Amino acid sequence: MWYNHTMCDTELTTEKILQSLPGPLLAWYRENARDLPWRRTADPYRIWVSEIMLQQTRVAAVLGYYARFLDAFPSVEALAAAPEEHLMKLWEGLGYYSRARNLQKAAKIVAAQGTFPNTFQGLLALPGVGEYTAGAIASAAFGRREAAVDGNVLRIFTRLTDCHDDIADPKVKRAVRDQLQAVMPEREADIRIFNQATMELGATVCVPNGPPRCERCPVRALCLGRIRGTAESLPVKRSKKERRVEEKTVFVLLRQGRVALRKRPDTGLLAGLWEFPNVEGALDEAAAGQAVAAWGLTPKAWRSRLWAKHIFTHVEWHMTGYALEAAGHGPPDWEWVDGAGLAARAVPSAFARYYAQAMERLGGAEINQ
Numbered sequence: 001m002w003y004n005h006t007m008c009d010t011e012l013t014t015e016k017i018l019q020s021l022p023g024p025l026l027a028w029y030r031e032n033a034r035d036l037p038w039r040r041t042a043d044p045y046r047i048w049v050s051e052i053m054l055q056q057t058r059v060a061a062v063l064g065y066y067a068r069f070l071d072a073f074p075s076v077e078a079l080a081a082a083p084e085e086h087l088m089k090l091w092e093g094l095g096y097y098s099r100a101r102n103l104q105k106a107a108k109i110v111a112a113q114g115t116f117p118n119t120f121q122g123l124l125a126l127p128g129v130g131e132y133t134a135g136a137i138a139s140a141a142f143g144r145r146e147a148a149v150d151g152n153v154l155r156i157f158t159r160l161t162d163c164h165d166d167i168a169d170p171k172v173k174r175a176v177r178d179q180l181q182a183v184m185p186e187r188e189a190d191i192r193i194f195n196q197a198t199m200e201l202g203a204t205v206c207v208p209n210g211p212p213r214c215e216r217c218p219v220r221a222l223c224l225g226r227i228r229g230t231a232e233s234l235p236v237k238r239s240k241k242e243r244r245v246e247e248k249t250v251f252v253l254l255r256q257g258r259v260a261l262r263k264r265p266d267t268g269l270l271a272g273l274w275e276f277p278n279v280e281g282a283l284d285e286a287a288a289g290q291a292v293a294a295w296g297l298t299p300k301a302w303r304s305r306l307w308a309k310h311i312f313t314h315v316e317w318h319m320t321g322y323a324l325e326a327a328g329h330g331p332p333d334w335e336w337v338d339g340a341g342l343a344a345r346a347v348p349s350a351f352a353r354y355y356a357q358a359m360e361r362l363g364g365a366e367i368n369q
C-alpha cells in the first residue's frame with residue numbers, strides 16, 4: 001500500500017520521516033502557534049466545545065460563537081440544563097446543527113455521570129464525538145497518547161511521505177492513525193500539543209487551498225512531497241461522491257407586517273429549526289400561486305423573485321424564492337412573526353437570502369445571519 005522509499009532513492013523512509021517529525025514540529029508550534037482561547041485551557045469541557053465547533057468550520061468563524069456559547073453555558077451542567085431554543089439561537093449561522101443537539105445530549109450524560117470521560121473510548125461513546133474528536137480531546141485535555149487524524153493531518157502525512165493512496169478509503173485513514181500513534185511523543189506536555197501542532201501546520205503552512213508554503217515549513221527537510229515535487233498534487237482523493245441537488249421553492253409570505261414561519265421536523269437535516277414555507281421543485285409564478293392557494297392563502301402582490309443556493313455536506317439546495325403579500329391564515333402550525341419575532345428564532349443560514357429579504361420588508365434593522 002505504501003510507497004517504499006529505498007536508500008538509493010533517498011535517505012528518507014516513511015518510518016524515518018515520522019520518527020523525525022515531532023521534534024521540529026513541536027518546537028515550531030511553541031514559537032508560532034496562534035493564540036486561540038481553547039489553547040489556553042486544559043478544561044475538557046472548553047476543549048470539547050471548541051472541537052465540536054471546529055468540525056467543518058474555520059477558526060475565524062468559530063471565535064465569536066465560542067465566546068458567546070461559554071458565556072451563556074459556562075459549565076457542562078449549564079449546557080445540560082439549557083432550553084433548546086436558547087441553544088439553537090446561539091448556534092444560529094454556524095451550521096451543522098446536529099452538533100449543537102449532540103453537545104447537549106452529551107452534556108446531559110456527563111452531568112449525570114458527574115465527571116468527564118478521560119479515555120479515548122469513553123469520549124468516543126459520547127454523542128457527536130468521532131475518532132478524530134475523541135483523539136483531540138484525549139490528548140489536549142488529558143495528555144493521553146492518542147493521534148487525531150482529519151483532512152489536515154491526512155494532507156500533511158501524504159505530502160510528507162509522498163503517499164498516493166486514496167485518503168477517502170477508511171483503511172488509509174486507519175493506517176495513518178496507527179503510524180502517527182506510534183510516533184506520538186512521550187512527555188505529557190508534548191502529547192498535549194502534538195495533534196494541535198499538526199493541525200496548525202495544516203491550517204497555516206501546508207494549506208488545503210493553494211500551494212503549500214514549503215519555504216516556511218519546519219519539516220521541509222523531511223518532506224518527500226517537496227523534494228520530489230509532488231506535494232501540490234497530494235493528497236489523492238478518488239471516491240468523492242457527487243452531492244445530490246434538490247430544487248426548492250421558498251416563500252417569504254407577508255401579511256400585515258408579519259412573515260410566515262414554520263418549524264422543521266424533529267429529525268433529519270436542520271431538525272427543529274425555523275424556516276420559510278417551501279415546496280419541492282423550481283416553480284414558476286403560476287405554479288407558485290397555486291402552492292400558496294393550497295395553503296389557504298390568497299396572493300395579493302408579488303414583490304420579488306430571489307434565487308439562492310446552499311451547500312450542505314451531501315446535498316445542495318437550489319432555491320427559487322418569492323416574496324409576496326398574501327391574505328388568509330395558512331396552516332395552523334405556522335407562526336406569523338414581526339421583525340423582532342424573526343430575529344428571536346433560529347433560522348438556518350441556508351435561508352439567509354430570504355431572511356434578509358423578510359427583514360427588509362418588515363422594516364427590521366437587525367440581520368443576524
Ligand code: SF4
Binds near residue numbers: 205215220221
Ligand atoms: Fe507541506 Fe511543504 Fe511542509 Fe511538505 S514541506 S509538509 S508540502 S508545507
